[in-house]
Amino acid sequence: IQEPKEEKPVAEKITVGHVHMSGCTGCLVSFADNYEGLLTILDKYADLVYCLTLADVRHIPEMDVALVEGSVCIQDHLAVEEIIETRKNAKIVVALGACACYGNITRFCRGGQQNQPQHESYLPIGDLIDVDVYIPGCAPTPQQIRNVCVMAYLLLKGNDEQKALAGA
Numbered sequence: 001i002q003e004p005k006e007e008k009p010v011a012e013k014i015t016v017g018h019v020h021m022s023g024c025t026g027c028l029v030s031f032a033d034n035y036e037g038l039l040t041i042l043d044k045y046a047d048l049v050y051c052l053t054l055a056d057v058r059h060i061p062e063m064d065v066a067l068v069e070g071s072v073c074i075q076d077h078l079a080v081e082e083i084i085e086t087r088k089n090a091k092i093v094v095a096l097g098a099c100a101c102y103g104n105i106t107r108f109c110r111g112g113q114q115n116q117p118q119h120e121s122y123l124p125i126g127d128l129i130d131v132d133v134y135i136p137g138c139a140p141t142p143q144q145i146r147n148v149c150v151m152a153y154l155l156l157k158g159n160d161e162q163k164a165l166a167g168a
């Protein structure tokens with residue numbers, strides 16, 4: 001029987017949430033496509049505290065980093081409230097993917113229940129709230145998303161040298 005390895009104290013992790021606006025979930029799939037990298041992120045750097053795909057909870061909790069996928073359908077008042085609540089409750093807001101950054105191709109409000117074909121009905125999140133980081137791409141690569149999570153960890157939890165490296 002091997003003796004258990006000495007447990008190293010786990011450094012305090014940042015909290016991350018995935019906020020789903022009018023997007024196709026492709027950005028979330030790209031985040032999950034980090035495979036082992038995702039496990040490393042969740043093991044060492046971040047706790048996932050909010051994800052509508054995993055739990056149908058509408059209230060946006062306080063978190064360090066909000067990864068916002070999708071554009072905002074302005075006919076969906078709940079979505080508008082949620083993006084404003086996200087800004088209030090997140091230290092760093094990331095526009096994840098081309099829909100969140102530019103509006104992109106989305107044509108349906110969440111769930112497809114309000115089909116609004118006019119492109120003007122969908123706004124990039126930066127038109128409604130201040131955004132700290134933009135990750136364009138449809139979808140962004142898993143590595144890009146992973147790098148942003150690690151960068152946020154260094155900014156929020158790192159020592160002075162790490163914060164400087166991360167651009168604080």
Ligand code: SF4
Nearest residue numbers: 023024026097098099
């Ligand atoms: Fe889907 Fe692309 Fe929009 Fe992400 S950026 S939600 S992958 S259409």
